[in-house]
Amino acid sequence: MPHPGVIEAYRQYLDLPSHTRVVTLLEGNTPLIPLPAVAEVLGGGFELFVKFEGLNPTGSFKDRGMTAAISEAAGRDVKTVMCASTGNTAASAAAYAARAGMRCIVLIPEGKVAAGKLAGAIAYGAEVLQIQGSFDDALSLVVDLTSRYPVALVNSLNPYRLEGQKTAAFEICDVLGSAPDWLCLPVGNAGNISAYWMGFKQYDQAKGTALPQILGVQAAGAAPLVLGHPVEHPETVATAIRIGRPARGEQALQAAEESSGRIIASTDDEILAMQKLLAGSGIWVEPASAAGLAGLRKQINEGMIHPRGMRIVAVCTGHGLKDPEIVTRGFSYQALPADAAAIEAVVLKGK
Numbered sequence: 001m002p003h004p005g006v007i008e009a010y011r012q013y014l015d016l017p018s019h020t021r022v023v024t025l026l027e028g029n030t031p032l033i034p035l036p037a038v039a040e041v042l043g044g045g046f047e048l049f050v051k052f053e054g055l056n057p058t059g060s061f062k063d064r065g066m067t068a069a070i071s072e073a074a075g076r077d078v079k080t081v082m083c084a085s086t087g088n089t090a091a092s093a094a095a096y097a098a099r100a101g102m103r104c105i106v107l108i109p110e111g112k113v114a115a116g117k118l119a120g121a122i123a124y125g126a127e128v129l130q131i132q133g134s135f136d137d138a139l140s141l142v143v144d145l146t147s148r149y150p151v152a153l154v155n156s157l158n159p160y161r162l163e164g165q166k167t168a169a170f171e172i173c174d175v176l177g178s179a180p181d182w183l184c185l186p187v188g189n190a191g192n193i194s195a196y197w198m199g200f201k202q203y204d205q206a207k208g209t210a211l212p213q214i215l216g217v218q219a220a221g222a223a224p225l226v227l228g229h230p231v232e233h234p235e236t237v238a239t240a241i242r243i244g245r246p247a248r249g250e251q252a253l254q255a256a257e258e259s260s261g262r263i264i265a266s267t268d269d270e271i272l273a274m275q276k277l278l279a280g281s282g283i284w285v286e287p288a289s290a291a292g293l294a295g296l297r298k299q300i301n302e303g304m305i306h307p308r309g310m311r312i313v314a315v316c317t318g319h320g321l322k323d324p325e326i327v328t329r330g331f332s333y334q335a336l337p338a339d340a341a342a343i344e345a346v347v348l349k350g351k
């Protein structure tokens with residue numbers, strides 16, 4: 001049977017109200033791709049997989065939660081949805097709202113939204129408003145406005161987002177037969193780490209699939225959960241996790257603790273180095289998506305994780321196409337005459 005989207009695929013495990021009317025782009029069912037070459041670079045002797053969430057319909061894992069949030073809203077005949085976004089939530093909300101025939105308003109922070117994400121939100125027809133403030137400011141505004149108008153909030157404060165996002169944990173268990181030993185993933189507003197932990201716990205209770213240890217990774221310039229206090233001016237190249245006051249921070253800390261895992265920070269240099277290493281295995285992800293693996297590499301190097309014999313899954317949350325400027329910046333083309341000799345001299349002769 002073809003994949004019907006995450007709600008139909010896992011309906012019995014999702015706590016969605018009976019009025020829910022499914023709006024789907026057949027999200028989910030993303031591949032779990034083996035990464036033997038990257039595992040070797042990290043020391044070898046273990047199995048490593050990437051859950052490539054960049055292959056969802058709008059290019060990030062946000063689609064799993066958005067199908068649930070929009071479907072619930074559609075069942076209530078909601079006409080307008082609103083979100084704050086560092087980019088991927090905006091693109092996803094815009095696409096699912098378009099499919100449901102709803103109006104979609106998104107607030108984005110000044111500058112800093114990657115080109116592919118902004119373009120997506122515009123292409124799907126959202127009303128995009130840039131505010132002179134951070135993501136955290138935008139989210140506060142959305143919470144306020146949606147409490148005063150008949151407009152549905154579709155950020156991950158919306159509980160149905162997490163219901164949808166749990167399905168990634170189910171898929172991993174279904175493919176591997178059980179949970180991995182470790183799950184590594186980036187942490188921004190902390191909805192996804194919370195959803196994975198809910199999902200693994202629920203599946204373990206239903207099917208005895210066991211529990212992973214969870215390694216959540218923030219960017220060093222935006223690491224409130226590592227520092228133990230909010231970050232007023234978060235800064236990182238990984239714009240999807242450039243968040244100083246995570247809405248689900250407490251839940252994320254609890255997930256790390258209950259799983260005997262932890263939340264750590266990686267620097268931008270470590271994140272970009274991992275982005276490059278992954279691309280060397282044919283997997284191009286946006287910077288934030290490389291943070292989970294960058295953190296794993298650091299933990300292994302520091303002797304904090306001994307991976308031998310383990311099975312480890314890293315979640316790559318969004319596609320590299322979302323943020324093309326990160327890689328093209330500083331790249332200059334060499335203009336050559338259109339003749340074979342000139343090209344041979346540059347790339348073939350003596351190489």
Ligand SMILES: *Cc1c(COP(=O)(O)O)cnc(C)c1O
Pocket residue numbers: 060061062088089156186187188189190191192193240241286288289317318319
């Ligand atoms: C949203 C997002 C994150 C962060 O997820 P949270 O649920 O906010 O912690 C990480 N990577 C990408 C690509 C994202 O779009």
